Every structure is written in structure tokens, then in C-alpha cells.
Amino acid sequence: MDRLFKRFSRDIIGLLWVATGIFLALSLYSYLPADPSFNSMGRTAPVHNYCGYFGSFLADLIFQFLGLSGWILPIAAIRQSVKGFRGESTKLGVYSLILAGLLLTTLSSLGSLYLPDSLWYGDQVSVGGVLGATVTKYLVGVFNFAGVSVILWTATLAFMVFYTERSLKDLIHWPILTTHFVFERLPLLESASLVFNVVAGSLSKSWSAIWHRKQQRPVVVAPATESPTSRFFPIDNNFEDVELSDLSDAEADEDPQPKLFSLKKVKSQAKRKVSLKKKVQRKIENWELPKLSLLADPPASRFKVDDKEIKEKGRLLVNKMEQFSVRGKVTGAKPGPAVTMFEFKPNVDVKISKITDLADDLSLALSSESVRIIAPIPGRDVVGIETSNAARETVYLKDILASDEFWDEDIKLPLALGCQADGTQKVVDLRKMPHLLVAGSTGSGKSVFVVSILTGLLFRHSPKTLRLVLVDPKQVDLAAFNNIPHLLMPPIRDAKKAINALRWAIKEMEKRYRSMAKFGARGLEDFNSAVEELSSQVIKEHEEFNEQLEGRGILESYYFTPQPYIAVVVEEFGDLMAVDKSNVEQAVVRLAQMARASGIHLILAMQSPRKDVVTGLIKTNIPGRVSFKVASKMDSRIILDESGAERLLSRGDMLFLAPGVSKPQRHHGPWLTDKEINLVTRTWTEQAEPEFDALAMRALEGSGGGFDLPGGQDFEVDDEEFDDRYDEILAYVSTQKAVSASLIQRRFRIGYPRAARLIEVFESEGVVGPPNGSKPRQVLVSELK
Known part of the structure; x- marks a missing residue:
């Protein structure tokens, strides 16, 4: 019986409220002052009220106390019945009753204020009743007519908003739209509908325009x-x-x-305009950052x-x-x-x-x-x-990149994760993670996510502040980034060379820590701030010391110039583990444990997070993890330490486990097209060609066999190739007494292989002398102009 009542409770409650509303309406409609009431208890005349003696007494009580505002009561009852039939709550708590009483009070008072002498029903009922007349009398004595008008209208609108739980915009907009609805659907008012369409339509649009003039995002x-x-x-x-x-x-x-x-x-082909409201830095020294307009505006659909x-x-x-x-x-x-x-x-x-x-x-x-x-x-x-x-x-990358959070100066390496399950945009700082594991089966959106991360970083950083190491065994997913000047080394397609790149990253990390120790810095940001304040004399002393080490195969013992962040992005981490699990795991764990303060960060992506790929040591040291849809519960537990990723949707649906958080949060990754990616990378490739780091190149050469440059070029420079900066560098060399490849590299901001090749060319032409151990080469020519 209890379950049966619960099943039909909303219908029963709705019927009770309908009956109450109809009873009140009939009682008020058929009210006659001559009928028996509290003021005429002794009368024996017949009752004309449709609801008998009870209706007569009830109507008289309502009209005498509230006046014509009493008609609000049957309207409120009908409203409650509609809520009941729609399955909404019809409970009347103390809060609702108080609001209803206050609303009736202000309405009655308004009637008494503006129509104090108006009487109805045989001059027996005033507009505001006893309640309205009493309240108005005391208020006018204190605030006068104008002040009371402002107070009552403000209070009435406020109580209506609270009681109906509708915004002020809806309350004012609703009568216009309702009248419009009625006029359009009554055949007998077809001509009036045409006129009202113009009037109500313009009023509706005007009100919407006024209401929507608020502060933009x-x-x-x-x-x-x-x-x-x-x-x-x-x-x-x-x-x-x-x-x-x-x-x-x-x-x-x-x-x-x-x-x-x-x-x-x-269904609309319109586009919605997305742009940056906040002013951001467009240039970093000689580098110009990509404009947000390179990304297409998302559709309005x-x-x-x-x-x-x-x-x-x-x-x-x-x-x-x-x-x-x-x-x-x-x-x-x-x-x-x-x-x-x-x-x-x-x-x-x-x-x-x-x-x-x-x-x-x-x-x-x-x-x-x-x-x-x-x-x-x-x-x-x-x-x-x-x-x-x-x-x-669809969540579009442009929406995320246009947010204030993405351009927050405290977030140095922003990762555009996308939107949370409730639609909130999410941007995290790679420095605080400080490394990221990404897993997802084919079609889950993993590769698009990695590409969107790299694209977002290119909007914030020039090669001066960020360098990349890309490992792309499939040669497809990251191909658009092959020629950007942010690369420290050519994109790596061979797993064995990728292992050498990880070893180089460890050496780079150790060198950065030596540099930070020398200058008393605890992190990369502190180190960069310290070396930027060095005088030219101190910089010259550091240069001379490091040049003495060049002959022993060491470019620099430590850094004395600002260093960029380094992001090592591996697209198929499982392939590396399959080739040499022991060495790869050792290198990754070493970097994950120590590389954070040195500004080196790992992003490791894989299709299948198997136990032999994501080992316990790797999971322990990389707390930041993203999982798209995976094949099984076991894969989900390996990457996230709990099941759930196997139940995700495809095309960008993911779970993000942030460091220090026990439960992963659901997100939807951003989408961007290949055309947009190419436009962003073209902005960088048109400004400069990649200049690879000397030690990184040596590390790849030490792997046993050379490497490929973007575009299929061979690393070795042809003897007859002419360097477009040859004359400029030659003029500088002629002004020096001694010169080295590292000096040219730092002076002209070119790669070490290119500088070393120019030294060899100068030697063959008699500009500089032969190698002299660890000392710089002697310049044999006088100043050239």
C-alpha cells in the first residue's frame, strides 16, 4: 500500500491542490455581502454563494482582510497543482509560507496606497483590505507617498523572485511571451496577432538586449x-x-x-567568435608567438x-x-x-x-x-x-587557450586538459605534476590529446624558454612538429636512439644541478634569475674557463646563461620498454625522481598500459596520469590504481589523476584539426630552422649510427654547401685573436655542429690555425670589412 501511494502520490497531491484552487475561486467569484458572514452572524437569508455557508464565511474573511489581493490565493493553489502533476515538490515549508504572507502584504498595501477610496462588491470590499490599509497608514506617516511607493514595489518584486524561484528577467519576460503565445494560437485574433507580433516582439528583444548588457567573460x-x-x-x-x-x-x-x-x-552554420580579452605577451625577444586567430572559431551549434x-x-x-x-x-x-x-x-x-x-x-x-x-x-x-x-x-582547444587560466603567469607550462565532467575548463601546470603518463587504446583520443598539449605550449613559449625532445616511432602522430625551432634534436624514430636521448637528458639534468649549485639556486627559475643579473666581466670569466675544456670534448662544465624548460615527449613508450626495458626504466625513474627542479619534464604516452610497461617504480615516481578508454579493468588499475577507464567513451573522454588526489576526475579532451596544427607550426618554421644542441647530437651519434634531419637531409654538411652567415661570422672572427666553436655558437646563437663546421672551413681557408689542444684556435688574418 505504501509503494502504491508513493507511485500515485503526485497525482493525488495535484488533484487536492486543484480542488482547493477551484473551491477558493468559486467562493470568491460568488461572494455577496448580503450572505451570512462574520459581520452578520444573525442573518437567516438564503445563501447565494456557490460553496454554501463555508464558502460565504471564507470569501468574506479573505476580502475583508486582504481585499482584492485575495484572488492571489486560488492562483497560488492552481500553481501548486501544476507543480504536483509535473512531479515537482509541493511541500510548503515555513520559509515558503512566510514569503507568501509577505507577498500578500505588499500587494494589499500597494492596492491601498494607489486606490484608497475604491470600493467593490456593493461598497463593502476595499482594494487592499484591512491589512493593506493598516500597513499603508503607518508607512505613509513615516516615509510619505513617494518613499512608500519605492519600498513596496522593491519588496514586492523581491518577494516574487524568492517565492516563485524565478529570475526577475523571467518574471518580466513571461507575460509578454504568454500573451504572444495566446494571440498566435487564437484564429479569431489573427489580425490582432499580426499587430502584437510587432509590438511584443520588439519589447521582448529590447528587454533581452537590456538584460544581457552585463560584464562579458x-x-x-x-x-x-x-x-x-x-x-x-x-x-x-x-x-x-x-x-x-x-x-x-x-x-x-x-x-x-x-x-x-x-x-x-x-542546426546552424554560424561561428561563435572566440578571442583573448586579456593582453598577453606577443613577442619574446626576436620571436613572435602564434596568434589565437590561427585556430578556427568553434561552430555555434x-x-x-x-x-x-x-x-x-x-x-x-x-x-x-x-x-x-x-x-x-x-x-x-x-x-x-x-x-x-x-x-x-x-x-x-x-x-x-x-x-x-x-x-x-x-x-x-x-x-x-x-x-x-x-x-x-x-x-x-x-x-x-x-x-x-x-x-x-565537442570541446575545442581554442576555448581552453582563450581562458585567463591558460595565460596565468604563475603557470609556466600550461597543459590544456579540456573540460571537466560538469563543463568547467581545466588547465594544469606541468611543473607541479611534474611528469605525465598518458594511456589510451586506438580511437580513444590519446594522440589528439598529446598533440593539443604540444600545440598549447607553442602558444606560450619560444625556443628561448622551451625546448622539446620528441620520440615518435610511428612517424605520423608528431610529424607536424618535425621542423619547429624548439627541437633540441631531430625527432627520434628509432627506439635505440631514444634510449640514448634519455641518457643525454640525465647528463643534462646533472649539468643543470651543477650550475644551480654554483650559483646557489634551488630551481631553474631561481637559476635563470641569478645568471641574468651577471655582469659582462663575470660572463667573460665563465666563458674563458669553459673554453679551456673544449679540447677534452666537454662543451661546458656548467651553464652561466638562462636555460629553457625541456619537455621529453614519447608517443609510444611501450616500444621503448620492449627494446631495452632495464635501461629505459632506469633512465625514466632517474629523471622522474630528480629532474623536476632542473626544468626537465616527461610526457610518456602508450596504447596499452601493461604491467611490464608501467612498472611499479615508474608509477611511484610519476603521480600525474591520464587514461582514455582502455581495453580492460586490469589496464585501468595499472594506470590509475582503480577500475573505471574501461567504461569511458571514445573520442576524448578521459580520467585525470592529479598528484595528491585519491580519485581520478573525469574530463573531456580538446579537439583541433590538422589544418590548425599546421598553421601553428608554420608560424615557427617560418621564423627559424631547428638548431640542435651539440651534446644531444653527440649522444645520438654515440648510439652507433648518425640520424636523420627533418626533410630527409643528412647530418653531414656537403663540402660545397655555402653557409648564409659565413660573411658575418668571418668578419667577427677576423677581429679576434683566438676563436673556438663554442664561442661562435654562443655569439651567433647557432648549433654546435654548424659552428664546428665553420671552424673547419676557416681552417681550410687559412683564416684560423690548427687545433691547439684545449686552447682556442689562433686567428691568422687581420680585421676584414
Whole structure:
């Protein structure tokens, strides 16, 4: 019986409120002062009120106390009945009753203020009643007519907003749209409809334009629509309180009609303008950073959240749980670009393990592609149940790059992760992670994510502040970055050479630590600040000391100039582990343990996070992890230490485990096209060619066999090749008494191989003398002009 009552409770409650509203309306409509009432208890005349003696006494009480404002009561009852039939909560708490009483008081007072002498129903009923007349009398004595008008109108509007739980915009907009709706659908008023369309349409647009003149987002200027924003919809025990009144202004602009959210795609080819509102640095010395306009504006088409679908899924969720004796209530819902998370609060006697085993059953009941259960949500007393949306919304990289957070000066190496499950944009600092593991099967979006990370870094850094080491065995995923000047060495396609590159990174890390120790710095930022303040005399002393070591095969014992961040990006880490697991693991663990302060960071991507690839030592030292959809629960546990990644959607759906966080958070990775990638990289390749680091090149040569330069060029320079800076460098050399390859490298900011080759050319032409041990070569010519 109890279950039967719960099943039909909303219909019963709705009928009771309908009956109450009709009874009140009939009593007030048929009110006659001559009928029996509190003022005429002794009368024996027949009752004309449609609701008898009770209706006569009730109507007289309402009109005498509230005046004509009493008509609000049947209207409020009908409103409650509509809420009941729609499955919304009809409970009247103390807060609601107080608001209703205050609203009736202000309305009655307004009637008495403006129409004090107006009498109705045989001059027996005033407009404001006894309540309105009393309140108005005291207020006018204190504030006068004008002051009371301001107070009452302000209070009335405020109480209406609180009581109806609707914004002021909706309250003013609703009568216009309702009248418009009625006029358009009455055939007898067809001509009036044409006139009203013009008047109401212009009023509606004018009001919307005035209302929407608010402060723009500090980053994204989007006239037609905005990027997803975080929304939370509170829900009561019976899932009857879902209110989607918190519509974003962008969504209201898209569809001015009073419609519910629909999951149908808005068919529009319009683009929404996305640009930087914040001023950012466009140039770093001689380097010009790419402009955000290189990325295409995202389409204005958006998927909208359907509140009916959310409520229906909530009811199905609770019913399915009850079938398995898991009782509780849904307390909220957070819709996002790809999934909607329901917050389910189980009863105290329900075990969490019973809920986690119901993922497949819930997926079937909700007709969802995937259901993931977070039991419990960290720091909360609820369980998160994520269900896929019927239609997914694409997250575009341009929206993330246009955010203030991405250009925050405190975030030196920003990674554009995308959007969280609730639509909030997410940017993290690679320095604080300080390394990242990325896993995902084919088609999950892993490669697009890695490319979007690199593209985002190219918007923030020049080769002066960031250098890259790319390992791309497939020769496809990172091909667009082959010729950018940020490269420390050519893109590596051979696994054995990649091992040598990791060993070089260790040597570079050790050298940076020696440099930081010499200048008393604790990190790369402190070191760069310290060496930038060195005088020219001190720099010259450091140069002379390091040049003495050149003959022994050491370019520099330590650095005395600012050093860039270094990001080592490995696209297929599993291939490296398959070739030489022991050495690769040793090098990665060493870098992961120590490289953070030196400014060297690892991004290791793989398709299958097998146990022999992501070993215990690697997991321990790389806490930052991203997992896209993987093949099995075992793969998910290896990369994230828990299952769930196997239930993700494809095309960018991912889980991000941040350092120091116990539970991974769901995100949706950004999307960008190949054309956009090529436009960004072309901005850099047109400014300069890659100039590879000398020690890095030697490390690759030491691997046993040379390497390929971008574009298929061989590293060895042809004897007859002419250097375009030959004359400039020759003129400088002629002014010196002694010269070395490292001096030319630093002076003209060119790679060491190129500088060494020029020294050999100068020797063959008699400009400089033969090698002299560890000392610089003697210059044999006088100054040339």
C-alpha cells in the first residue's frame, strides 16, 4: 500500500491542490455581502454563494482582510497543482509560507496606497483590505507617498523572485511571451496577432538586449554561445525539484523562445567568435608567438541539456536501485559535454559494494552507452553515477587557450586538459605534476590529446624558454612538429636512439644541478634569475674557463646563461620498454625522481598500459596520469590504481589523476584539426630552422649510427654547401685573436655542429690555425670589412 501511494502520490497531491484552487475561486467569484458572514452572524437569508455557508464565511474573511489581493490565493493553489502533476515538490515549508504572507502584504498595501477610496462588491470590499490599509497608514506617516511607493514595489518584486524561484528577467519576460503565445494560437485574433507580433516582439528583444548588457567573460567573447559552464541542479528525495532556471545567457541568446533544453543539435552554420580579452605577451625577444586567430572559431551549434531527460533518468535510477534492494535518493545532477553525473545518497544500511556491482544493470536501465560509478565521491556522503548523454558536445582547444587560466603567469607550462565532467575548463601546470603518463587504446583520443598539449605550449613559449625532445616511432602522430625551432634534436624514430636521448637528458639534468649549485639556486627559475643579473666581466670569466675544456670534448662544465624548460615527449613508450626495458626504466625513474627542479619534464604516452610497461617504480615516481578508454579493468588499475577507464567513451573522454588526489576526475579532451596544427607550426618554421644542441647530437651519434634531419637531409654538411652567415661570422672572427666553436655558437646563437663546421672551413681557408689542444684556435688574418 505504501509503494502504491508513493507511485500515485503526485497525482493525488495535484488533484487536492486543484480542488482547493477551484473551491477558493468559486467562493470568491460568488461572494455577496448580503450572505451570512462574520459581520452578520444573525442573518437567516438564503445563501447565494456557490460553496454554501463555508464558502460565504471564507470569501468574506479573505476580502475583508486582504481585499482584492485575495484572488492571489486560488492562483497560488492552481500553481501548486501544476507543480504536483509535473512531479515537482509541493511541500510548503515555513520559509515558503512566510514569503507568501509577505507577498500578500505588499500587494494589499500597494492596492491601498494607489486606490484608497475604491470600493467593490456593493461598497463593502476595499482594494487592499484591512491589512493593506493598516500597513499603508503607518508607512505613509513615516516615509510619505513617494518613499512608500519605492519600498513596496522593491519588496514586492523581491518577494516574487524568492517565492516563485524565478529570475526577475523571467518574471518580466513571461507575460509578454504568454500573451504572444495566446494571440498566435487564437484564429479569431489573427489580425490582432499580426499587430502584437510587432509590438511584443520588439519589447521582448529590447528587454533581452537590456538584460544581457552585463560584464562579458574575461576571456572568451561569444555573442552566440559560450563554452560549457558548470551547472548543478539540486534534486529532492523523489527527484521532483529539478529546476533548470539557471540558464546561461549564451543559451538564452541561441533560442529566445521559452523552450526546455533539448538534446537535438541546433542546426546552424554560424561561428561563435572566440578571442583573448586579456593582453598577453606577443613577442619574446626576436620571436613572435602564434596568434589565437590561427585556430578556427568553434561552430555555434550546441547540444543542450534536456531537464526532462535528467528527471526521467533520475527516476529510472532510483527504481532500478530499489529492485536490487539498494534504497536511497538522488540529490543532484551535473550535466556536462559528454556525461551527466547523478549524486545518489544511499540509506545508512546500504553497502557501497552493492552499488558498484550494478554498473551494467544501470547502463541497461538508462539505455546509456556507459555508466561509471564513483563510490563514494571524495569528501562527500554521496555516490557519483556518471551516465553518457544521448548527444555529446565537442570541446575545442581554442576555448581552453582563450581562458585567463591558460595565460596565468604563475603557470609556466600550461597543459590544456579540456573540460571537466560538469563543463568547467581545466588547465594544469606541468611543473607541479611534474611528469605525465598518458594511456589510451586506438580511437580513444590519446594522440589528439598529446598533440593539443604540444600545440598549447607553442602558444606560450619560444625556443628561448622551451625546448622539446620528441620520440615518435610511428612517424605520423608528431610529424607536424618535425621542423619547429624548439627541437633540441631531430625527432627520434628509432627506439635505440631514444634510449640514448634519455641518457643525454640525465647528463643534462646533472649539468643543470651543477650550475644551480654554483650559483646557489634551488630551481631553474631561481637559476635563470641569478645568471641574468651577471655582469659582462663575470660572463667573460665563465666563458674563458669553459673554453679551456673544449679540447677534452666537454662543451661546458656548467651553464652561466638562462636555460629553457625541456619537455621529453614519447608517443609510444611501450616500444621503448620492449627494446631495452632495464635501461629505459632506469633512465625514466632517474629523471622522474630528480629532474623536476632542473626544468626537465616527461610526457610518456602508450596504447596499452601493461604491467611490464608501467612498472611499479615508474608509477611511484610519476603521480600525474591520464587514461582514455582502455581495453580492460586490469589496464585501468595499472594506470590509475582503480577500475573505471574501461567504461569511458571514445573520442576524448578521459580520467585525470592529479598528484595528491585519491580519485581520478573525469574530463573531456580538446579537439583541433590538422589544418590548425599546421598553421601553428608554420608560424615557427617560418621564423627559424631547428638548431640542435651539440651534446644531444653527440649522444645520438654515440648510439652507433648518425640520424636523420627533418626533410630527409643528412647530418653531414656537403663540402660545397655555402653557409648564409659565413660573411658575418668571418668578419667577427677576423677581429679576434683566438676563436673556438663554442664561442661562435654562443655569439651567433647557432648549433654546435654548424659552428664546428665553420671552424673547419676557416681552417681550410687559412683564416684560423690548427687545433691547439684545449686552447682556442689562433686567428691568422687581420680585421676584414
